[in-house]
Amino acid sequence: MKKLIRLKDVTIGYDGKAILGPVELTIRRGEFTGILGPNGGGKSTLLKTMLGLVPPVSGSVDREQDIVFGYVPQNGHFDPLFPVSVEEVVSMGRYARAPAGRTLSKADRECVARSMEMAGVSRLARRTFRSLSGGEKQRTLIARAVAGEPDALVLDEPTAAVDVRGEAAIMELVESIRKESGAAVIMVSHFLRTAAKYAERIILVDADKGVFREGAKPELMTSGVLADFFGFNFESDLDPQTTGPGGGGA
Amino acid sequence: MITFGEFLHSYFLWRDPMLVGAAAGAICGLLGVYVVLRRIIFVSAALTQVSSFGVALTFYIEGLGLGALSAAVHPFALSIGLTVAAAVFFALKKDYSRISREGIIGFGFLVASAAVVILGDRITKGSHDIASILFGSAVVVAPEDVYIIPSIAIAVGAILLIYMKDFVFVSFDEESARLFKYPVRALNAGLMVMIAVVAAAATRALGALPVFAFLALPPLAALYFTERLKLVFILSAAMGVLSAVLGYFFSFVLSLPTGASMAMCACVFFIAGLSWREVRKRV
Numbered sequence: 001m002k003k004l005i006r007l008k009d010v011t012i013g014y015d016g017k018a019i020l021g022p023v024e025l026t027i028r029r030g031e032f033t034g035i036l037g038p039n040g041g042g043k044s045t046l047l048k049t050m051l052g053l054v055p056p057v058s059g060s061v062d063r064e065q066d067i068v069f070g071y072v073p074q075n076g077h078f079d080p081l082f083p084v085s086v087e088e089v090v091s092m093g094r095y096a097r098a099p100a101g102r103t104l105s106k107a108d109r110e111c112v113a114r115s116m117e118m119a120g121v122s123r124l125a126r127r128t129f130r131s132l133s134g135g136e137k138q139r140t141l142i143a144r145a146v147a148g149e150p151d152a153l154v155l156d157e158p159t160a161a162v163d164v165r166g167e168a169a170i171m172e173l174v175e176s177i178r179k180e181s182g183a184a185v186i187m188v189s190h191f192l193r194t195a196a197k198y199a200e201r202i203i204l205v206d207a208d209k210g211v212f213r214e215g216a217k218p219e220l221m222t223s224g225v226l227a228d229f230f231g232f233n234f235e236s237d238l239d240p241q242t243t244g245p246g247g248g249g250a
Numbered sequence: 251m252i253t254f255g256e257f258l259h260s261y262f263l264w265r266d267p268m269l270v271g272a273a274a275g276a277i278c279g280l281l282g283v284y285v286v287l288r289r290i291i292f293v294s295a296a297l298t299q300v301s302s303f304g305v306a307l308t309f310y311i312e313g314l315g316l317g318a319l320s321a322a323v324h325p326f327a328l329s330i331g332l333t334v335a336a337a338v339f340f341a342l343k344k345d346y347s348r349i350s351r352e353g354i355i356g357f358g359f360l361v362a363s364a365a366v367v368i369l370g371d372r373i374t375k376g377s378h379d380i381a382s383i384l385f386g387s388a389v390v391v392a393p394e395d396v397y398i399i400p401s402i403a404i405a406v407g408a409i410l411l412i413y414m415k416d417f418v419f420v421s422f423d424e425e426s427a428r429l430f431k432y433p434v435r436a437l438n439a440g441l442m443v444m445i446a447v448v449a450a451a452a453t454r455a456l457g458a459l460p461v462f463a464f465l466a467l468p469p470l471a472a473l474y475f476t477e478r479l480k481l482v483f484i485l486s487a488a489m490g491v492l493s494a495v496l497g498y499f500f501s502f503v504l505s506l507p508t509g510a511s512m513a514m515c516a517c518v519f520f521i522a523g524l525s526w527r528e529v530r531k532r533v
Contacts, residue, residue, distance in 0.1 A: 051429055069429050081287055082422050083477045092419055096430045100416040100437065128477045148430075 002029045004067060004152055004184050005050050010059030012042060012049045012207075018057045019045060020207040025214055029151065032178060032185040034199030034217075036192065038230070042207035043188045044074070044156060050186065051154060068096045070145025070153045070183070072138070075161040080130040086140050087125040090116050093147030112147050119143035119173060135166035139173065146177055152184040153177060160190060167191070171198055196221050204229050252503045264502055267391045270399045271460075271494030271512065274452035277403035278464030279472075279490025280410055281445050283483050286469040288421050293340050294445060294465040296355050298458040299362035300336045301450040304329030306369040313373050326398075330450040337446035341439045395455040402451050406444045417441060418479065456509060460497065463513035464490045467520040474523030489519045 004027050011021030020042045027033060027050065037043045048054040049061060051069055070093065093115065094108045104112070116122045119139045124132065129140060138158055145153055153174065159167040175198055178185050189195050195202060202220040204213040211229065213220060220226075227233050257264070285294045308328050336358060340351075391399075410417065420427045420437045427434050445465075452461045468489035472482045497512025504511075 053425060053428055071426055071429055073423075073425060077425070078423065079287070079289070081289070081473070083473065083479050083482060084418070084422060085478070088418075088479065092423065092426065095415070095419055095427075095432070098415075100432050101413060103415060131477075 002064070003027070004029055004064050006062045007050065007056075008060050008062070010049065010061060011057040012045050012054070013057040014045065014054065016057060020205065020210065020212055021057070022059065023212050025050075025203070027152065027184055027186060029184050030178070030182045031201060032175075032199045033187070033201045033203060034195035035186065035188045035203045035205060036195055037205035038208070040208070042205050045207075046203070046205055047154065047156060047186065047188055064151065067152065068148050068150045070096075070148050070150030072141045072145050072153070072155040072158050074156045075134065075137070078129070082130065084129050085125065086121055086127050086129055086132070087112065087116070089129045089140055090121070090143045090147050093144035096148035096150070111149070115143040115147040118146060118177070134161035135163070135170065138162060138166075138170050142170070142173060142177070146181070149181070150183050152186060155185070155187040155189075157188055157190060159194065167194065174198070192221075192226065251505075254503070257499070257503055260502075263390075264498060266393075266396045267508075268495055268498050270391045270395050270455050271498050272491045273400040273403040274448070274456055274461065275464050275468075275490035275492070275494030275512075276487045277406050277448050277490075278452060278461060279468040279487040280407060280483055281441075281448055282465040282467075282469035282490070283472070283486050284417060284421055284441055285445065285465050286473065290340075290355075291466050292352060292355050292359065293337075293442075294449065295462050296340070296359035296362065297333050297337055297446055297449040298453050298462045298465075299359050299366065301329050301333040301446075301453040302366045302458045303362040303369070304332040304450065305454055306366045306373070307332075309373045310369045326451070326454055329454055330447060333446040333450040334443055337442040338439055341442035391455050395451075399451055399455055402447060406448055409440075409444065413437070413440075456494075456512070460494070460509040460512035460516075463516040464493060467513075467516035468493060471516075471519040471523030474520075474527040489516070493519060 005025075006027075007023050007025040009021075010023045010025075011018045012023060013019040013021075023046070035043050035047060045054060049056050051071070052061065052063065091104060091109075091112050094104055094112055098104055098108060113122070116125060119142050121136065121139050121143050124136060124140070129137065132140060138161070142153075142155075142158070145155075155174065158174070159170055162170060171194055174185060174187070177183065185198075187195070187199070196217070199217055202213075202215060202217055204211060204220060204225075206229065213225075213229070223233065252260075282294070285291055305328075308323050311323050340355060340358070416427075416432065416437055420432060420434055424434055424438075427437075449461055449465070452464075469482070469486040471489055472485035475485055476482055493516040494512050497515040498508060500506055500515070501508040501511035
């Protein structure tokens, strides 16, 4: 599979202060990668370093030329003051292919309509984004990400604010997009069970302990590796949100 | 009190200030939507004060009698220069080493306000002008403002229209805009420079109080009236115009201070918007 992103001997951090490294990592087209780790463990920093939103402290990040990302940020990223409609939010995804100063073409608008249809938010097109439920917001943001026809779909805790049924629906949607478009999926998640079901490759990150492990799912999603990483047993269930002590999620 | 008929017959007195007020109200209303949505209302307050300081400083330099230097300092140029510099600083500098952005903006507001009062105390010749700048008590405008303010309003309005998608995108989701390689810093700085230019020009013509009111209250009212972003822009600009025109009208016929009258009209729109939202919530 073609390489989309490659991190070579990268140290990640903020403002020149290293929090984790060295990191060696390759993201390939069409592959589903799950990033797991404790809160404050550097998952989002790693993700943003991959995207180019945070510069690496050292090392190099190579991205495929003209790569387009479809980005679904964490819940709570958007200011509820903004009275933007669902259609306007989804249209923003198309801005990846409509630079500043250029308005959306008819073809762009058709793509926006298709993306809303595919994510099941067409009926919400005129509703304000801020008035939606957690699940509807995530579907809208996924539609926005898809509208840019991305090479990589990047999701930062996409199911954090939805119920179990909503989580399943969102993950099935993400999986169907991946299969249909061939885009890579990079997902930060707190839910081990979700990662275990969908991801092909797993990244375990804990900056506090200086741990960075990357590998195929069968290699890392074992109770032994996870117990060692999270510090408690996973004998009966992989999901620490439901079985682990103190909600010590990934 | 002046009757409506007398008011109409005096059109040669109010035509120019009302035109300038309407142009300033419209463009402040448009820009104010970004000010409110980006939660930088205090920035606009600080910028109007910095602009006032620029004008006060010019009066002070003039009063020093430094000959060619005093004559060379144009009030508008100095005011606009200082305001744009402050705006660019607020736009680009986000990390102030443990001091919040609001703290630095508050500092800028207080320094500029105090400096205006101190300079005003030192300028006996221009003390009335300083009061006009601060509170907008002037009922007439300088002849050049009849051309400058509408020209700035048209130019800024055109830029806002052409780059509307981009300004909205960067304001709503700066991270994604950076991901899509949008010129985020240029758009942010551009928006702040436009706010600075409009604030400086309008403050010199109308006063700091009404300009701050136009930047904050019509957009807030519009956000109460509608949930459609495009309609928010239209309503806000319209309420900015109406605040200026009605404010000047009431000032003229009731002999009220002009700037305060304009600001009060903007307050009425805000209260109307707030009431509309409360009524809609209950129905």
